[in-house]
Amino acid sequence: MSRLDSFIARLSAQRELLNWAIDWVKYREGPVLEIxxxxxxxxxxxxxxxxxxxxxxxxxxxxxxxxxxxxxDRLMLGEFGDSLPGFAARHPGGAAMVHSDVGLGDPEANARQVVQMSGWLPPLMATGALLLSDQKLTHPDLMLQPVPVPIPPERYFIYLKA
Ligand SMILES: C[S@@+](CC[C@H](N)C(=O)[O-])C[C@H]1O[C@@H](n2cnc3c(N)ncnc32)[C@H](O)[C@@H]1O
Structure with a gap:
């Protein structure tokens, strides 16, 4: 597979997954967060x-x-460490869906941020809410789900909030 093939495959997979998530959340109540x-x-x-x-x-x-x-009024600017907990406090009902696409180029900084995101995301979500994350997260309230469309391994991780 050429690099162009693999680039196209990666973006097509992302679009397929987002289309699936749009259908999932379309008739549910609550905000959708693009992080x-x-x-x-x-x-x-x-x-x-x-x-x-x-x-x-x-x-x-x-x-x-x-x-x-x-x-x-839909644009939340600032460091996630401020903006995500602030939003959770202002919207206690929680989001219906979160798409988190926040990978960093520096592996050490990314690893640190993954730990932080694991703590910041669950308080933003309603019970039963859907999370699509480009990073593998660990939190007792995040239940890992099978990926519903064919995408490259470890490209996205799907969770439901307990
Ligand atoms: C991979 S890009 C998102 C790409 C986007 N979903 C798209 O389709 O164009 C990740 C973004 O997350 C932001 N970001 C990463 N860590 C952040 C942090 N700690 N606080 C605020 N923004 C952050 C970066 O500024 C960057 O714009």
Whole structure:
């Protein structure tokens, strides 16, 4: 497989999984959180399926394509260590779904952040909520699920909140 093939396969798999998650959450109540706005590609896909009103996006800064910037009242800027616990305190009902795409290039910093995310994400989620995470997380309230669409191993981890 060429690098182009593998790049296309990775993005196709991400789109398949997001489409599955959109169908899962479409008729459930509660906000949807996009953690790691980045370029805004996955935010834009979720927005196309669910509408901007439902989605809150988190990042330390706006580096998204201008066509993929959330409305100001749906954009939570700042370090996750501040913005995620702050949001959980303001929205105690919890999100219906979280898409967390926050991998860091530096393996040591990434490993530290994985531990932190494992603590920050569950308080954001309603009971039974769905989490798609690009990192493998560990928390007693996060129940690992089988991945529902064919994607490369360890590309995404799927959890339901106990
Ligand atoms: C892989 S990118 C997200 C890509 C995005 N989902 C897309 O489709 O374009 C990860 C993002 O997470 C943000 N991020 C990572 N760690 C963070 C932290 N501790 N606080 C705030 N933002 C963080 C980075 O700034 C980056 O924009």
């Amino acid at each position: 790691g706005l980045g370029n805004g590609r996955t935010y834009d896909h979720l927005r196309a399926g669910l509408g901007a009103e439902r989605i809150y996006a988190f990042d330390r800064a706006v580096n998204a394509n201008p066509l993929s910037i959330p409305p100001a």
